[in-house]
Structure formats: structure tokens, C-alpha cells
Amino acid sequence: MSYEQLAYVYDHLMADAPYDDWLRYLTKVTESYQAPGNRVLDLGCGTGELSIRLLKQGFDVTGVDVSEDMLAVSAEKADKEGVALPLFQQDMSKLEGLPEFDIATVFCDSLNYLSTPEEVQNTFRHVHRHLAPNGLFLFDVHSTYQMESVFLNQTFTWNEEEVAYIWSSFPGEEPHSIEHDLTFFLLDGESGQYERVEEFHQQRTYPVHDFVDWLHEAGFDVLSVTADFSDNPPGETSRRIFFTCRKK
Known part of the structure; x- marks a missing residue:
């Protein structure tokens, strides 16, 4: 899918998106589970809003998105902010040719745009290959609820x-x-x-147990599954599910 002209109004529409909550979640998790370094692969980076926040927090960030238009907005925004943000146009389920990272993220339910279980499984496998030993993989998805x-x-x-x-x-x-x-x-x-x-x-989306099974098959340990930016496990009415995983 292409975001086309939506990319240029995306930030306007996402003005209330909880980017700072994602930033706090990543910072807390990477400290708690001791990420091996600060190199972050931000998959589905969109217009770079979270990537730039991470850069300002001292992370070394690379952004990847399938949409050329989104990446154009990201590049323009990074230039205005005076930060270096390497950007690559790739489908996350076919990720290849990038260096090794300590942390990989797929936030803002970007994983839910993959249309088949096979694409999700392929994404997990490709992320695993691009992570350093003991690297962390963090992502969120919409719940079935x-x-x-x-x-x-x-x-x-x-x-x-x-x-x-x-x-x-x-x-x-x-x-x-x-x-x-x-x-x-x-x-x-x-x-x-x-x-x-x-x-x-x-x-x-898929039930939590499907994601957990696919993560194990791809070579990850699932460290935690929580809901809605909290430390609580998912309940029947949880809306956003967070997975924290480590490369075996």
C-alpha cells in the first residue's frame, strides 16, 4: 500500500498520537532488559516523528518504511531539525542489506498492515537476522478486541x-x-x-498466542507481553498489545 498524499497530512492527523509514550516505553524496556547498544532500527518509521525523538535522546537511529512519500517527509523533517537520519525504502517483510542493530522497533501498529501470517513471520525472521546477539525487538499491534x-x-x-x-x-x-x-x-x-x-x-491482527509462537519460531525469547503502555498483561478489553523480545 502507498500512503500517497496522506503522507503529507499524516502528522496533522496524528497530532494526538502518543509518541512520547512510545519513547518512554522504549527507554524503560531497553534499560530494564539491557540492550547491547543504542543502534535502533525503526521499521514503519512513517514521517520520522518517533525516529527524531529517539535521535534527540542519544540513540543512533535508522528508519525504514515502504512508502516513498512518508520517507520524503521524514527526510525533510530531519533536515529541519538538524539531525542525521539514514532512511531506506523497504518492505519490512523483505528486509535485507542493512547493518546490525541493537534494537528493532515496529510501533504505531505498523505490523498490522501486513496482510498475511507469512508476511508477519518473514518480518520476524528478517528482524532477527539484523539484530546483534541479545538484541531487543519491540513492537505493538492492535488487539483482536x-x-x-x-x-x-x-x-x-x-x-x-x-x-x-x-x-x-x-x-x-x-x-x-x-x-x-x-x-x-x-x-x-x-x-x-x-x-x-x-x-x-x-x-x-492475530491472537497473542499466534504472535508468541511465530516469535519463538523466528528465534526470539518473549520477555514480556503487556497492554496499553502499562506493565499489565493483556485483558479482554485491551486495545494495544506490546511485545518485548530478545534475540536468542
Whole structure:
């Protein structure tokens, strides 16, 4: 999937995203489980919002995303912030040719954009190959509850002067999957007219035990499974599930 023009309004739409919570989670976990170093591979880095925060905290960060448009925004943002952020356009399920890292992350439910179990399994294997011995792998995903009880058949709207959108979610064809129809109205500053942009996104998740089994098969020890930025294990109504893993 390509984010196309969505990439250029993504930060506006994600203004309330908990980037600082992801940063605190990573810092806490990497200290608690003693990451072997500070080299971070930020997969699904999007517009670089978290990558740049990590750089400012002293981490050595490399960003990877499948979207050329997202990476263009990341590069522009890093340049404005005066930080060096190496960026690569790759599909995380086909990751190759990058150096070794101490920490790999897939945050903001980016893993849920992979459409098959095989793509998730391949991602785990490729991440394992790019990690240093005892390297940490941190990621979050939507829970099955989030997919089936929060998103399902819901419509979300936003209306501001420069951008408005209608975001409708429908059940997907596969178990625990959702299809998102998005219609954006973007203000053209020169003409004063609004441009209509349509996007179609698909997300899929799996029960926790599936992720755990695939992580073990890929060569990881699962150190913790928690929910919603807390230290608590997932419950029936948890929305976001966090996995902390170590390369064997």
C-alpha cells in the first residue's frame, strides 16, 4: 500500500498520537532488559516523528518504511531539525542489506498492515537476522478486541480549515481484519479550493498466542507481553498489545 498524499497530512492527523509514550516505553524496556547498544532500527518509521525523538535522546537511529512519500517527509523533517537520519525504502517483510542493530522497533501498529501470517513471520525472521546477539525487538499491534469491538462499522470524522476527513471502518475478509475507507478534503493554499483524496487501507491482527509462537519460531525469547503502555498483561478489553523480545 502507498500512503500517497496522506503522507503529507499524516502528522496533522496524528497530532494526538502518543509518541512520547512510545519513547518512554522504549527507554524503560531497553534499560530494564539491557540492550547491547543504542543502534535502533525503526521499521514503519512513517514521517520520522518517533525516529527524531529517539535521535534527540542519544540513540543512533535508522528508519525504514515502504512508502516513498512518508520517507520524503521524514527526510525533510530531519533536515529541519538538524539531525542525521539514514532512511531506506523497504518492505519490512523483505528486509535485507542493512547493518546490525541493537534494537528493532515496529510501533504505531505498523505490523498490522501486513496482510498475511507469512508476511508477519518473514518480518520476524528478517528482524532477527539484523539484530546483534541479545538484541531487543519491540513492537505493538492492535488487539483482536480493538479490531472487532472498537473499529468495526465505525465512522470517524475530523473537520478543520485546512483538512477534513471521513474515516469509515468495515469488516475485512480475513479473521480479525478491518478495511478503512478514507476520504480527505485538503485545502489548496494557492487556489483556496479543496482537493478530494481517497485512500483504502487494510489492517489485520492475530491472537497473542499466534504472535508468541511465530516469535519463538523466528528465534526470539518473549520477555514480556503487556497492554496499553502499562506493565499489565493483556485483558479482554485491551486495545494495544506490546511485545518485548530478545534475540536468542
